[in-house]
Amino acid sequence: MKLRFLGGVDTVTGSRHLMETDRHRVLVDCGLYQGVKMLRRRNWKGFPEPPSSIDSVILTHAHIDHSGYLPVLVKHGFKGKIHCTQATYELCRILLPDAGHLQEEDARYAKKKKFSRHDNPEPLFTVEDARHALEFFETHAYNKEFSPTDDITALFSPAGHILGSACVRVRHDNQSIVFSGDVGRQADPIMRPPEALQNADYLLLESTYGDRRHSTEDPEETLASMINQTLARGGIALLPAFAVGRAQMLLYLIHKLQKEKHIPDVPVFLNSPMAISATELFLHHHHEHRLNEAQCAAIDENTTFVRSVDDSIALNQRRKPAIIISASGMATGGRVLHHLKSLVTDYRNSVIFAGFQAPGTRGDAMVNGTDRIKIHGAYYPVRAEVHNIDSLSAHGDYEEILAWLKQSDIRPRKVFITHGEPCAADAMRKHLEDELGWNAEVPELNSEVDL
Numbered sequence: 540m541k542l543r544f545l546g547g548v549d550t551v552t553g554s555r556h557l558m559e560t561d562r563h564r565v566l567v568d569c570g571l572y573q574g575v576k577m578l579r580r581r582n583w584k585g586f587p588e589p590p591s592s593i594d595s596v597i598l599t600h601a602h603i604d605h606s607g608y609l610p611v612l613v614k615h616g617f618k619g620k621i622h623c624t625q626a627t628y629e630l631c632r633i634l635l636p637d638a639g640h641l642q643e644e645d646a647r648y649a650k651k652k653k654f655s656r657h658d659n660p661e662p663l664f665t666v667e668d669a670r671h672a673l674e675f676f677e678t679h680a681y682n683k684e685f686s687p688t689d690d691i692t693a694l695f696s697p698a699g700h701i702l703g704s705a706c707v708r709v710r711h712d713n714q715s716i717v718f719s720g721d722v723g724r725q726a727d728p729i730m731r732p733p734e735a736l737q738n739a740d741y742l743l744l745e746s747t748y749g750d751r752r753h754s755t756e757d758p759e760e761t762l763a764s765m766i767n768q769t770l771a772r773g774g775i776a777l778l779p780a781f782a783v784g785r786a787q788m789l790l791y792l793i794h795k796l797q798k799e800k801h802i803p804d805v806p807v808f809l810n811s812p813m814a815i816s817a818t819e820l821f822l823h824h825h826h827e828h829r830l831n832e833a834q835c836a837a838i839d840e841n842t843t844f845v846r847s848v849d850d851s852i853a854l855n856q857r858r859k860p861a862i863i864i865s866a867s868g869m870a871t872g873g874r875v876l877h878h879l880k881s882l883v884t885d886y887r888n889s890v891i892f893a894g895f896q897a898p899g900t901r902g903d904a905m906v907n908g909t910d911r912i913k914i915h916g917a918y919y920p921v922r923a924e925v926h927n928i929d930s931l932s933a934h935g936d937y938e939e940i941l942a943w944l945k946q947s948d949i950r951p952r953k954v955f956i957t958h959g960e961p962c963a964a965d966a967m968r969k970h971l972e973d974e975l976g977w978n979a980e981v982p983e984l985n986s987e988v989d990l
């Protein structure tokens with residue numbers, strides 16, 4: 540069996556790993572590159588192998604950096620099945636068409652502003668391409684083996700990262716590989732912890748926080764104190780959040796803080812059509828997370844869902860204290876940009892990020908103290924208070940991941956460290972060698988190993 544690292548190895552986006560047996564090819568994750576332009580350009584390079592030569596795709600979870608290249612793969616000839624959990628499929632039905640819409644808008648904008656070298660810049664994929672890709676999905680329950688090809692079996696186990704997220708254990712002949720996907724936290728307020736792994740010969744392990752610990756602050760306390768300070772100044776607290784995952788956690792924490800009277804009862808808005816759809820799904824799938832039906836109903840009641848563009852524009856005129864959650868989580872696009880334009884220049888307001896900010900994003904610049912940001916071609920001075928409550932991340936830090944691996948019955952012959960910036964990946968390699976005595980390496984992009 541051969542394994543090729545086609546993406547997500549020197550960065551946290553663009554996850555793509557190709558397994559090859561004598562007869563078949565299976566791709567695990569098929570993500571889009573996001574963040575700095577140099578990375579985004581890789582999306583346009585074309586897939587290194589003809590998509591029609593791939594028999595099957597296995598998807599660990601719905602986040603675009605793991606699923607967002609699927610419409611392109613299908614457009615260019617992939618005809619197999621895309622295997623994932625039920626919730627991952629339902630989330631992809633929301634996320635992929637939205638990603639297609641953004642691609643179409645980018646192409647239109649590039650044409651209008653003449654950014655592109657082409658007279659008629661084409662989108663990477665369209666809403667229609669995304670809808671077409673969804674027809675290839677096939678869903679599987681956790682811990683139930685399935686066969687993506689006639690010589691490979693696979694099994695999903697809960698990864699605790701977002702709704703539907705999974706680690707996948709793949710077997711061929713007498714060899715097994717575990718792909719960790721993105722790994723959640725031991726004590727996430729809304730997601731259950733990742734399940735212990737079964738033994739495997741090889742492990743591909745994510746390393747987003749391979750060189751960092753999450754701060755030990757209590758995220759609830761920190762969030763309460765930041766919101767209280769903002770509201771006391773008469774300001775608005777703006778929380779950029781990933782539409783899938785963190786937006787739902789913030790809604791839960793804010794509801795809890797208001798109910799326990801730790802923060803005032805100001806209106807709470809969720810302004811992102813995608814986050815609203817994801818929240819509906821989340822509230823519906825309560826068997827998959829820690830919140831019960833009553834808690835889900837209370838969150839629904841406590842939140843004003845802003846769906847239409849007109850309501851979004853009206854909310855943007857608001858100057859009275861409020862809490863606004865909007866996507867995207869790294870302020871790279873979406874309705875949060877309009878809120879930033881109108882809120883970031885006033886010292887009374889605050890912008891509270893909730894998780895990993897990839898290099899090159901506005902979110903990263905803001906949490907690192909930039910004094911101005913560029914949005915839609917114009918500069919805005921940053922006068923609002925800016926925070927990142929890093930302890931709200933949906934990724935385990937290296938200590939949490941080591942603790943999870945120690946619970947597992949796993950002693951791999953080799954670990955390949957993926958999904959991390961170069962320093963984080965290398966630090967994770969050292970942690971595995973020093974603390975577990977495991978043989979680990981950080982693969983290079985497009986490299987291949989014989990297993």
Ligand SMILES: [Zn+2]
Nearest residue numbers: 600602700721
């Ligand atoms: Zn993820």
